[in-house]
Amino acid sequence: MSNENVTQRLYLGIDLSTQQIKCIVIDEQLQTIAEEAISFNDNSLLVHHVQPNGFVVDKNDKRCITTPVFVFLEALDVVLQKLSDQKKFDFSNIVGISGCGQQHGSVYWKTKTELGSLKTDNNREQSLSLVNILKSSFSRIDCPIWMDSSTTNECQSIEKSVGGSQNLFQITGSKAYERFTGSQIMKVANKTPEIYEQTERIQLISNFVTSILLGEYAPIDLSDGSGMNLLDIRQCKWSKACLDICGKDLETKLSEKLVHPRTALGNIANYFVERYGFNSQCQIVSFTGDNPSSYYALASDPKTIVISLGTSDTVMGAISANEMPKQALDGHLLVNPLANDRENTLLMLLLCFKNGSLVRERVREETGSKDWHEMSVLLSQTTPSNQGFIGFFYDDHEILPQNIQGRFYFNADNQKVENLEGAAKARAVLEGQCLAKRLYLQRANIDLTKNVDRIVITGGASVNVDLVQILADIFGKPVYAAVAPNSGALGGALRAVDVITEKSNSTTSSVECLIAAQPRSQYTAGYDEMLLRYTKLEEKIIQDAK
Template sequence: MMEKYVIGLDIGTTSAKAVLFKKNGSVIAESEWGYSVSHPNPSWSEQDPIIIEKAAITAIRSVTKKAGVMKKQVIAVGISTAMHSLICVDNKYNPLSPSIIWADGRSVEQANKLRLQTDIYLKTGTPIHPMSPLCKLVWMKENDYQPYIEAAMFVSIKEFLLLRWFGEAVVDYSIASATGLFNIHTFDWDDDVLEVAGVTRNQLSKPVGPTAICQGLTSELANLLGLETDTPFVLAGSDGPLANLGIGAIAPGDVAITVGTSGAIRQMASKPQTDNRQEVFCYAVTEDRWIMGGPTNNGGIVFQWLRDVLGEKEVELALTKGENAYELLTKLASTVTPGSDGLLFLPFLNGERAPYWDANARGSFIGLTMAHKKEHMIRAGLEGVVFSLYSVAVALERLAGESINIFASGGFARSPLWLQIVADIFGQPVHVPQSHQSSAWGAAWFALLAVGEASSLESIKDSIPMKQTYEPNNLASNNYKELYKTYYQLYEVLKPHFSTIANYQRNVK
């Protein structure tokens, strides 16, 4: 009997990954193709959508070729993408603008004004922040941005691909929810918010459920992808809820922590919950499930910065001896005791989203002494990212309830040191799957559901090969509890200075 496979296509901030799975969750092959982020002005973050499209095509073609599977063995492709991207396109689906991504901060002024209109957040579940397409659209309107004026449609990177590959203007609930334009109670675009953004319904895609299928590739595109022309492409969702699904964190009390370039902590809920504090997001996933949580701008990108600034020796060793620079740096950091001998790091290198939603926030080392060395700074950086996630967890528990099980996914799940830091700071065991590509597996599972090869959302728990569990060290946990009290207060103390510094930086060319 011919073996069947499913592909999870995960389009992230820095790369497009195609992962070929068996139906039981086993990874057969992976293929990853990177692309860059450009910063044409201070705080702007843009990407070329055509380059991303080419990377996605290459990743899919490469993964089937690597595995040596036949076209007809791939029964479906599920699509996961990062949230909050915005592209202006013409009526032939050509891009008029770059893809303006989640990390873009040009709409700080607009976000500050919109944040006062709490009804927008209460209806949409999207915190008012420059990450959201709503704020970007208002910036475009107020600055007479030419692509905005000429646009036939405003789309995310996923919608862009679906338009170009199938000519269908559809968007799944979770990507729509992350725009700030979608009402999570009515499952439709919100007319009042559309008026604020200055866009009309016919400039947006039709919201559909995660098992919606697009089908009918041209022969030319099918050949480029290495797939049959009738291969079903399933919309699935955004990378956040799909990571929860792919790791099995779908029951009350199941919490997923994901760290890739950015990071997030999330929990599924059976009803939408928002309040005036606007600390966490609440996005629709299916018609009876919502995802709640908070993202940090500063995940793996902090480690990348530490490598670039402090890891010259390790990078050189990696290049000459074929070793991994990140592994060398974590090995060095592991020689330092938990708490980095009193050195704290606020990891706000990219501003910050949850729970502060402050694009002006800036990174800081606190407590530096002559006794601290490079290894202390590296460990403090890793700890700072986890402290940031823990601060979101505190806000999340207020609305979603106490965490019972913690699951880890994303690139950081390959780092034993980072995972132990999570277990110690949270004071709970951390469960890790064999594959760190949980968003891709979540997308693939929705694809299996869509084509009738899976029975239910919940049954994915039987198809997630687990790797190991990291148990907290009580002594380390107690030390971190004390340090967190200081970490938590530092943001409020430094906030006025962050604003002054950020304004200065924006005015320096």
């Protein structure tokens, strides 16, 4: 069946995340038609389930965290079957598929023979699943995922090989991190050389799923490839120095070819046509990492800052490679999925603040507020800028600033105080977190005046009207709320729409957002001054911790 004959053109987005696989089907008007999710610990649906959390923690080394590749394969089959069982749409109307995977995780192929049979075998017994067909395809069954932190020595070797963390940041957009794929590959190559030798192809979770859908090896995309400590993000090609230290013939095992996330790679494999009734002309568009995919869904253009307010708070924005910070950050720079031209060296900034909603909830409880309505009443007793009181709430070891832990309170004279009274503490936690986001964006050379038009927020805390208003006032920008709980999968579906309908960069599909707060200029000026104090006080905290 050709795509021209379909009665309703639909698009499927898939997100293979840490603990589950999620799917969303949308139409060309970007309306949701169906959704489905399967948790990796669901023993009622999965033979290859993982208890209790959907991943495996090594009993001998709790830093080693993996997921068996068969969990991914079976979950893909099951989620598609569950989606089919809904009977809300005809699979033959799906004309495009894209999606994302948890960043940094890696899959190790021994051979592509069985993979190729997914594409070409027209006479396979219908009962054979992906696990059955691909059971002999992998040199390593357990896939290291982003939660793994066992590669400190390998990280040090990578940084040393290029002259230090500063140089590595300038090449790859990040200092060396244990969860990044380069150090994970180096560990496999050094500690299990026989497995590395047997490995024909190493993939990220994202292009692994793409490969399954195509029935052939798919290339790594530039955005997800930026999270490996292996890619020269300005040249958009592998860094030879980084490859050489991580493994012999690594470029061959990864494939020299790299693509942008907005790249159509071919038609869906025959396995999915026969088993689920997909259209044989359904196009597979390159998958990417979960963070770039969410950013794609939520940022309509490079002048949008996206803030996810959850257990940890994540900030994403765009920056030109020419304006890349000279000093290494404890954040990350990736090739931006909004640009599909390698000459347009647009990067995506990713900042993660570990102390997010859990700290906000803890402070709410400490102030005696039963809920956020009571907290709001408390906040009404204070004024913006909090009469000079500033608080730093690092209940867990923070990422930005790195590895600082504790509570730090200061009065209007910058003197450290033991504690703050309830109303002042309630405002201090919200203002402090928003000031931190603005500070680290500015340190990353994001020009908020010239290069930012608006902020889009998502996540559980995005319904907190006080937090949203403070965010608007501190940034001096309007804040919009996006209702997109499945933004990674949705970003995949939207990329499929854009590629197949050939939309240009300037008309990228994104989630509809509603205005949540307008900045109040009379308060923004006060926050400008407060940010200067906040910066100096943070520097003092860091210095005292040394």
